[in-house]
Amino acid sequence: MFTFLNKNKKFKPTTLEQKNIPDYLYVKCESCSSLIYHEDLNNSNYICPKCDFYFRLNAMQRIDFTIDRNTFREFNRSMRSKNILKFPKYSEKLSHVAKNTNLKEAVVTGYGEIKGKKCVIAVMDSYFFMGSMGAVVGEKITQAVERSIKAKLPLIIFSTSGGARMQEGMYSLMQMAKVSSALKRHHDLGLLYISVLTHPTTGGVTASFAMLGDIILAEPGALIGFAGPRVIKQTTGHELPEGFQSAEFLQNHGFVDSVVPRIKMKEMLYDILDIHER
Incomplete structure (x- = not known):
């Protein structure tokens, strides 16, 4: 399959x-x-x-799990990053990762249906530079938000990321504000945004669009946080609670609405879309 x-x-x-x-x-x-x-x-x-x-699933596997067969229509597929800062060996690494994953970038965006309910979906892929967010990832997600606004469709984003892409410096960090601004316009129009957190969701992605969903779901056991637990422990000098930064821990502390098993995720998304539509 x-x-x-x-x-x-x-x-x-x-x-x-x-x-x-x-x-x-x-x-x-x-x-x-x-x-x-x-x-x-x-x-x-x-x-x-x-x-x-x-x-971990790659982006196309996630889409196969989530979107009805033959309904996914990808957009912005050809967008790819450039080595704007002339970072050493970045261009070579981009070419290598693109060849290995058969992707141009770390996120796939498109239109689709979930049990007949239309939506715009963006799915990050941790096999492409650990899902790090560079200028193209930010642009593709921003355009997905804008297409959701234009078509007045619900938006679903599956996040998985190691954070900002260091090879793009400030260009990468700027994407946090850009995507968040687009989501504010989306929110002001009363449109639905469902954020789904998968393992791992960290860094600048967590600090921006991943945690801005009207409804935030997560897969069991997913690591969700900004800095990693080892960095936090070394910085603060304190022992962290058991299961710190797990999806279940965040649900218990009000940061995640529901931890949903993979086999039930499509049904959960359909129920939310159906309720919102009605």
């Missing part, structure tokens, strides 16, 4: 004695280190059947 995420990283089983095992036959869970048969992982919606760890 879905292609294996991150095909360029080959997980080779080391605890099995069988020889000549084809590549990608087994996947190692990042949480419990169990070896999972690829087909079993696919059938379990990329959730570890042994420890319930949520594997």
Whole structure:
């Protein structure tokens, strides 16, 4: 049903004695280190059947999970970043990541339907520079907001990011204000914006559009925060609460409206769109 995420990283089983095992036959869970048969992982919606760890999805897999078949219409697909600051080897890295992910940038935007309900959707991809937000990511998301305003459609953004893209310096940080300003116009018109936080959502993305949703949902176990827990601990010198910055912790403290299992996310989004429409 879905292609294996991150095909360029080959997980080779080391605890099995069988020889000549084809590549990608087994996947190692990042949480419990169990070896999972690829087909079993696919059938379990990329959730570890042994420890319930949520594997990251690429943007197109996320769209397949969320949007009705044959209804997704991508826009701004050809937009790509340039090395404006002449950052060393940035251009080469962009080309390499683009080739490996088959994407031009770290977010995919388009129109789609969820059980017949029309919407504009933006899906970030953590396999492209860890979903970092540069000038093009900010522009694509801003234009998604503007298209939502023009068509008077609900907006859904799936966030996953390591934060601002350091290779673009201040150009990257400016995107926080630009996207937030567009969302303010969106909000003033009474339109619906649903923000969905996936693992991980950090840095400038968290500090801007990810936390500005009218309704904020999250996947179980997702890391959500600004600075990482290790940085906060080193800076403050205090022990952090157990589960600090997890989706469940943020829900308990009022920052997230609901933690929704992956298998139920599409149904939840449909219910919200249906209620808003009525």
